[in-house]
Amino acid sequence: MSVSITHTELEEWLTARVLAYGKVEEGSFTLDTPLTQLGLDSVYALTLCGDIEDAYEIDVDPVIVWDFPTIRLLAGGLADQMRAAA
Amino acid sequence: MTEAGGLLGPDLARWLSLRARSPAEAARRLAGRAAVRDLVRELDLFPWRGFTPTDRGRKPAFEGASADFSISHTADRMLVAVAKGRRIGVDIEEASPVFDSLTLQRRMCSPAELARTATLDPVSRRRWLTRLWTAKEALSKADGHGLRKDFRTIELLPLAEMEWPDLPFVAAIATRSHNSAGTVEIWHPDLSVALALSER
Numbered sequence: 001m002s003v004s005i006t007h008t009e010l011e012e013w014l015t016a017r018v019l020a021y022g023k024v025e026e027g028s029f030t031l032d033t034p035l036t037q038l039g040l041d042s043v044y045a046l047t048l049c050g051d052i053e054d055a056y057e058i059d060v061d062p063v064i065v066w067d068f069p070t071i072r073l074l075a076g077g078l079a080d081q082m083r084a085a086a
Numbered sequence: 087m088t089e090a091g092g093l094l095g096p097d098l099a100r101w102l103s104l105r106a107r108s109p110a111e112a113a114r115r116l117a118g119r120a121a122v123r124d125l126v127r128e129l130d131l132f133p134w135r136g137f138t139p140t141d142r143g144r145k146p147a148f149e150g151a152s153a154d155f156s157i158s159h160t161a162d163r164m165l166v167a168v169a170k171g172r173r174i175g176v177d178i179e180e181a182s183p184v185f186d187s188l189t190l191q192r193r194m195c196s197p198a199e200l201a202r203t204a205t206l207d208p209v210s211r212r213r214w215l216t217r218l219w220t221a222k223e224a225l226s227k228a229d230g231h232g233l234r235k236d237f238r239t240i241e242l243l244p245l246a247e248m249e250w251p252d253l254p255f256v257a258a259i260a261t262r263s264h265n266s267a268g269t270v271e272i273w274h275p276d277l278s279v280a281l282a283l284s285e286r
Contacts, residue, residue, distance in 0.1 A: 047184060047193070
């Protein structure tokens with residue numbers, strides 16, 4: 001269930017998605033690297049939102065990646081959204 | 087005065103603190119704005135007075151001119167355009183493997199568009215989806231909504247049905263290494279560009 005996902009698990013999941021998109025090498029970034037430096041332009045922002053919706057069954061507005069512009073911040077934003085939706 | 091200072095004047099520091107998230111991104115933004123400035127000056131579109139900041143999260147506006155600009159980047163190309171009296175949006179994309187993603191297709195396509203993807207071979211599908219994306223991105227930028235617009239709801243007219251108005255815009259595609267206005271880009275089937283106009 002989505003509400004049982006921890007902040008750390010969300011960070012790991014987001015990191016795996018970023019690596020799957022193939023724009024950056026593993027170990028070349030941190031949880032605090034700006035998403036734009038990880039190759040997340042608008043195309044990938046929408047792709048990531050779709051992936052989040054598929055994985056966690058929540059509706060996500062694509063601008064969430066501008067509002068929470070790092071993996072750490074995005075994980076926090078998603079965790080808050082999941083708690084609110086629970 | 088530096089190139090950056092010339093573009094933004096005393097608001098440079100404020101603008102950078104609001105918008106730039108990395109030195110590379112700041113450099114890219116400034117290169118785009120320099121290309122816009124060159125376009126305005128070289129084609130004498132209106133007297134150049136620089137940019138003026140707008141709301142947080144929005145691009146700056148032209149100082150003292152009823153005009154709009156739009157910038158789009160790929161890995162090594164940049165598309166800039168300026169329109170007088172209208173809002174403008176541009177997008178440039180390479181047909182990359184991300185457009186093979188079913189997740190992305192579901193988020194960007196209307197039901198009719200999704201149905202069409204099923205009829206295309208993989209190479210044609212990727213190129214068609216890239217063109218579809220650039221058109222929708224350009225439209226969403228021109229109307230000021232950006233990614234807040236649900237791309238699934240953007241309906242595009244078939245090109246054959248479109249009537250082209252008198253085009254009140256100028257545009258240039260530039261490579262990163264030669265980013266002055268008027269650079270000619272050789273068409274490539276895996277590169278898609280789109281330009282959209284909107285009433286102010």
